[in-house]
Amino acid sequence: MNEYRVAVVGATGAVGTRMIQMLEQSSLPIASVKFLASKRSAGKVLSFKDQDVVVEELVPESFTDIDLALFSAGGGISKKFAPEAIKRGAVVVDNTSAFRMDKDVPLVVPEVNEHDLYKHQGLIANPNCSTIQMMVALEPLRKVYGLKKIVVTTLQAVSGAGNRAIEELMTQTKDVLDKKSCKAEVLPVASDQKHYQIAFNPLPQIDVFEDDGYTHEEWKMINETKKIMGDQSLQVTATCIRVPVAIGHSESVWFELEKPGANVAKIKGILAKAPGVVLQDDPANQVYPQPIMAAGKKETFVGRIRCDQEQENAFHLYCVADNLLKGAAWNSVQIAERLHALDLLAVPKN
């Protein structure tokens, strides 16, 4: 059996550290690991299965003798270094948005479109965190009834914006409680002109604004959904909100099914058996998904399933997942596990 030499790019980051944890727990046969980050982190010691691993500065030659490279160090780094990795024979699973919409790059949620892995040319994109959990919750229903329309509002944790954003939430929260003024430098978007307080203050901006008034995060949810589900006629709209939560994205999802015949009991029955889903839906006993319960778990938690009271064939659900795990690190490692299982963990020779 093949054993893989694995590199993690962005190993010191919020997602990278979880990629390391997911690799430790993975069934993937691993011969060696290499942890890569910026020059700032070179020499720092991380652990892998109780072994010390020294973090190295990312350079093109880092990928010599690497079979699998997991990237989560920002889109710019992926654009520059993913081709270097592939050139040297590594299969890249990229957690950034750099290549997601490229025609030749599969965008994969294993529970939904594993078959797209067969088309890879050395690079597989991991979808946006908010898109992934919505796909896990809706695909089992789409398979049975077809999907016509989705209207989603997200409540996204600050960890989606990296370690600095988590620190910003914690520091601001303490400052507000201590009745001190607080500084905002990272959220809503580090590179944008203005920064606002996130502590006790949800922000309706994730990523930069497009000319049409949608944010790029909303654009990602709309377009990635159509690509993953392989249906350009699917109607999707999204509103993405950053909330003062450290880990765990929540989503309120309204959806219209294509075929008649669904009801709440049938939907619950389908989701109770669906891969990667945990049904948490018992209003009489106040059971519903919550970020603090989803943090650290690989599954997507679904509840609050209801009929739309005005429109036939339309329903609501609420889903929560750990954005750093199912939304990023676990989905990436799961893709690697599936590539291995399907004997696809090699760059195809053209």
Ligand code: A2P
């Ligand atoms: P470093 O810790 O050395 O800055 P987060 O998403 O939590 O902000 O983490 C981003 C990750 O991307 C970190 O591991 C960070 O490393 C890494 N990173 C940022 N800039 C670079 C770079 N120029 N080269 C390599 N890795 C980088």
